[in-house]
Amino acid sequence: MESLGELLKAWPAGKSLTDQADRKLEELLADPLVHRLREKHPELDEQAVRLNLNRVYQYVTEYRNCTNCPGLDQCPNDFEGHYTLLSCDTVQERVQLHDRKVACKKMIARRNEERIKKRIRSFYVDDRALKSGYSALEILDKDPTRAEAAYRVIEYIDRTKEQGLQPNGLYLAGKFGTGKTFLMCYLLHELAKADYSGVIVYMPDFVEDLKSMMHEPAKLRETVEMMKETDLLIFDDIGAENLNPWARDHVLGSILNYRMNRKPTLYTSNYELDGLERHFSFTSKDGDEVYKGQRLMDRIRPYVDVIMVTGDNKRGLK
Structure with a gap:
């Protein structure tokens, strides 16, 4: 899967990296998935999203990949059969975003079937x-x-x-x-x-x-x-x-x-x-x-x- 850094580097010349990041930030903030994430974690403000832009981008991209799943053998996510899940907490008044890889339903089903066959x-x-x-x-x-x-x-x-x-x-x-x-x-x-x-x-x-x-x-x-x-x-x-x-x-x-x-x-x-x-x-x-x-x-x-x-x-x- 293409990373956010690679995506920004590929943008047309003449735009600063900051402008590119701002544009991508606006797109992510407008995404319904990010809206739901921020409703679940009200402390996740715009600045926290900016600081974790790559994590949020991966979260949204992998969710879309899973929504249009081509099957495990063609999984486009970084870790086959897994998607990124985000959680949020506040440490000393500073918002921290955490990501972890979670097995999708198809991967869980495959593992269960392999366990059965064994x-x-x-x-x-x-x-x-x-x-x-x-x-x-x-x-x-x-x-x-x-x-x-x-x-x-x-x-x-x-x-x-x-x-x-x-x-x-x-x-x-x-x-x-x-x-x-x-x-x-x-x-x-x-x-x-x-x-x-x-x-x-x-x-x-x-x-x-x-x-x-x-x-x-x-x-x-x-x-x-x-x-x-x-x-x-x-x-x-x-x-x-x-x-x-x-x-x-x-x-x-x-x-x-x-x-x-x-x-x-x-x-x-x-x-x-x-x-x-x-x-x-x-x-x-x-x-x-x-x-x-x-x-x-x-x-x-x-x-x-x-x-x-x-x-x-x-x-x-x-």
Whole structure:
């Protein structure tokens, strides 16, 4: 932003600096914003404005820039996303004007959004589902057939905000493309605003990646500990993974065993609970292991509220 000193130097030759300053002083004194400032601080007389001409000029200029805001990325003010705010006091009968930089609404909103995003970690989930904006009305109106499910998710969010982390998580079951992941991302986004941390894991890719983590014990330990300790853990599309006994019993089982009675775990799946149990009871290596499937489900079934998500397949639709 051009300073008042630079502006005065650019005035046509033949006019003294004093004349230029007097002209600029008259313009500022006539500005409605300065009128309001002087009404708020009656002690701010013409002499005080003259002595603080550069501060008052910057105050007025940045206010106008903000009134016609071109967006944060094109912010013309000296300090991006901030404007000058003036205050006044009197010390030993001398009026003193003070300026400070204040973050604008757009900058505050950006910082809040960045804070929210830092509280959410995703593994193999499309980031677009987490970065998009959300509104409760959009969640409810997007597909009337899933409105009941959406209401229950919103109720869960409200309960958590009022009462703290819930003893039970949610289990969203339904066919492909009905918006289960979208609803869970909305839940994470809303609860991140309330300072809850969250992790969402796309199960098919996570289980495949575990094979390489077997040879990186430090990375595996760090990943498992994060999933154990986060406030909200979501296993997305559970049941679609190709399980092996080690991933089922030593990784998934360990995480769920730690979290039950501590923190809620949430799920999306194309299976209902009985179908998920059958899925867990079979591995590509050892075949049918009904007992181990039941054992894992004992760490899921009692700790979730089931929500059936109905509606049309929206994948591929704009």
